[in-house]
Amino acid sequence: MSVPHAPTPPKSFDDADAQRVLALACDTLQIEADAIIALKQRLAAGAGQTFIAGVRLILDCPGRVVVSGMGKSGHIARKIAATLASTGTPALFVHPAEAAHGDLGMVTLSDVFVAISNSGETAELLAIVPIIKRMGAKLIAITGNDASSLAQLSNVHLNAGVEKEACPLNLAPTASTTATLALGDALAVALLDARGFKEDDFARSHPGGALGRRLLTHVRDVMRSGDAVPAVAAGVSLTDALLEISSKGMGMTAIVDADRRAVGIFTDGDLRRLLEGAHDFAKLKIAEVMHANPRTIGPDQLAVEAVEMMEKFRINQLLVADAQGALVGALHIHDLTRAKVI
Structure with a gap:
């Protein structure tokens, strides 16, 4: 069985290489910034009503927000769940593959399930979403494709699609994960404000932090x-x-x-x-x-x-x-x- 080797580094790293590295870094930041600006413009141009519907769905939720995603989307889902939980919205992350093997018991009919998938066709999510829907839980899908299966199954679909990834090969999730994370932060901040969440509330959920100690x-x-x-x-x-x-x-x-x-x-x-x-x-x-x-x-x-x-x-x-x-x-x-x- 062959063992994969790390790519061989270049024999030298000259000024031209340094300039290319810096140019790629700047391009990456610009592409990701453009993706977030485009997302903002979509919300301002009409998609904002769907965003408001998502906020209302969570505010009306008597249970928790369960956030799920595979791969890089899973990492983003964990961060969104953590941000929601620390800003007044009870939330947790559930791995979709583990959900199919028992962790689905963590989801109740009182919850809102947030499924994150750039393609909207992640098999592990599509395997559990029908069960969640039959249970009675509400579904918010965050994808990059309005016509995707997840988008069609959702109660509220939030489009976090990007024109292109920052990856030069347009393969590795980069701009798409950044846009999704920003959209999750926007949800958390909107919910924080709607709940009247204050500094004292933040301190109680961050007792080990500097603000918690101060307050x-x-x-x-x-x-x-x-x-x-x-x-x-x-x-x-x-x-x-x-x-x-x-x-x-x-x-x-x-x-x-x-x-x-x-x-x-x-x-x-x-x-x-x-x-x-x-x-x-x-x-x-x-x-x-x-x-x-x-x-x-x-x-x-x-x-x-x-x-x-x-x-x-x-x-x-x-x-x-x-x-x-x-x-x-x-x-x-x-x-x-x-x-x-x-």
Whole structure:
């Protein structure tokens, strides 16, 4: 049995070869850009009503959107399903060949099935689409051929056809997959808007991402609490306050009253400024040199709000107080950095 070999590379790669590579790259991008522009023009010229019908079909769907395709169309189908799911439309990918061997059980009569095939004649899809239709699920076909079998079987057909592929041989799916992906993104964005999907909703489906951290992380999630919070009574000496600052490692201490309400704050910066004057440090009380009425933030506020306060007032530490004004925690800018809020 012969083993296929990789193509033999050219013996040299000169300036002429480099220019051809760059020209092909630019041609590819232009062909794919033209394909998307043509798709936009079709929607604006009349195909838009069919697109709207597809959006309505999905909005009215009590179940999920099941997206399917073979080969390169399958890769695009996976991406479209993922984009829909992350923007408020429950969706999943089903491989058409696996569907014929049991995975069809993942599709219910309440679902919308989106079949993707550039030719519209993919055998694996055509084998399962009649079953899906008999089940009662609605079918949206995305193909490049209005007269194809899939287009004829569908409740809504979205034409993603292109004039030519970017492949010089006009064989490898390139412009056609790009146009299909763009059409899937257009569907997702239209559905996102129709559902009133907001930043908070996006964050809930992306808790591990930067936006999720910014919109879902609260002060209570990252603040220091309990014994880790540096705090002293208003009557203690400056020396005792400095010992508290050193032991807790936040570069500051809160000053609290008998009800543990924050009445002041003293930071490393305050100490440096204090050293510039003539003082008898052994006799100083912390209440004499503290900043009264310190800035505080609530534990239920977003951590990003703490960042905004720190940036606005050019501070690195922030006290956390509850609704009654009692000290319940403290934040250092490093805590927010470690939590990747900033």
